Amino acid sequence: MDAHDDNGVLGAIGGTPIVRLESLVPDGAAEVWVKIEGANPTGSYKDRMAVSVLTAAVARGDVSPGDTVVEYTGGSTGTSLAFVAAVLGLRFTAVFSDAFSASKQQAMEAFGGEVLVEASHGDGITPELVGRMRERAYALAEQPGHYYADQFGSPDVIAGYASMGEEIGAALGDGIDVFCTGVGTGGALMGTLRGLHGAGLEPQVVALEPAEAPLLTEGVSHGHAVEGVAVFPDPPFLDRGVLDGIRTIGQERAFETCRRLARTEGIFAGGSTGMNVSAAIDLAVELGAGHRVVTIACDHGLKYLGGRIYS
Ligand SMILES: Cc1ncc(COP(=O)(O)O)c(C=O)c1O
Incomplete structure (x- = not known):
């Protein structure tokens, strides 16, 4: 049997839902679509x-x-x-x-x-x-x-995330104006982009980081609490040449967005997702109706109970 047989539990990885935000996006803004990666077996992409x-x-x-x-x-x-x-x-x-x-x-x-x-x-x-x-x-x-395993260097990291882009392309077709997501190693951003390109999509790409740790834009970190992102000034997988922009989001706003996501959209996720969705909404407001922004809910909110986001 193939180790990644679709009938085994490893076949439950990926194929996650993608949903359009209903209430957090102001009238007149672009659509915001979120890939729900907390649906993976351990609750993370x-x-x-x-x-x-x-x-x-x-x-x-x-x-x-x-x-x-x-x-x-x-x-x-x-x-x-x-x-x-x-x-x-x-x-x-x-x-x-x-x-x-x-x-x-x-x-x-x-x-x-x-x-x-x-x-x-x-x-x-x-x-x-x-x-x-x-x-x-x-x-x-x-x-x-x-x-x-070499999570910071293996070429199989980017290959693993390509499926996220392929699935987004299959679900939404063309007509994605912007893809934005936070960067830790850069593996998820680069892999998703590879998958989007494979599906024939060429959205603008915006990388995100917490305002408290502007490592990509300023090379400094003042300490932050958005788990998984803003780890390296030079993320090992990130090719800055693919980026159309880098934005910073304050972590308190990211955490407030997490709470609003759970209470109003029923999307329960962690701090990096709050950052992603905050930026996606900003981009949607700037782009206006008739456009589409896509981002990722990286992992499940259950991982963050007991931390400062939900308590
Ligand atoms: C919750 C969360 N969000 C975002 C990221 C960033 O992903 P990447 O390292 O692929 O850039 C990570 C990575 O550890 C993570 O755990």
Whole structure:
């Protein structure tokens, strides 16, 4: 059986709904369409990346059932990798830290992953901590029977996200004026764009970042709370040549948009989605009626209960 057989649980990755916002978009504005990625098995578009990276590695013979996949992770990517590894008969070890939420550790462990915790000593997420996590993961991956997944470098990351663009193209046809989304590694933006181009669509592309961490526009971060984005001044997968613009959105506005999305549209998502939808609405107002803006609800709001967005 093909490991990515459509009848197996891995076949439940992708094929997510895309919905048009009903009430948050002012009259006279363009349409805003949102791809609901919380509908993936672990509640995140990272499942697309994980299944792409691991099935390609198995197909190349880089890793075989019983071997151990290694990654350093704040938890969302780790949960997707743990899930796909479980289905493919691979072991998974995450290098994690107590600076990230305990529920993400529990989710990785629920899928049978081993979680090694680097101490943050109460200093939060710092470059020093991330460097320590990376070195530990690299050292572990050197051992026989271990494979480094490489979420920040594998070419299979962009390939995995291409399906998002293909699905958007199939659902909406041509007539997408702008595609906007936040950038962490840039994998989701570049992969979705690849899929849109494959479907014959050439929308304008706008990258987004929190106003508190304008890494793309100014190369600085003052610390922010929008999980998953604004990680690198030079995101590993981002080709700035594809961008028509970069916009910043204040994180408090992003979080307020999350709450309004849940209460008025029934879309329950995380902070990066709030940022995406805030920018999409701005763009829709500027473009006016008769146009279409598309963005992504990156992951499910259940991952953020207990955090500052919903409490
Ligand atoms: C919730 C969330 N939003 C957005 C992103 C950014 O995606 P990418 O790294 O593909 O740019 C991530 C990535 O970790 C994420 O977890």
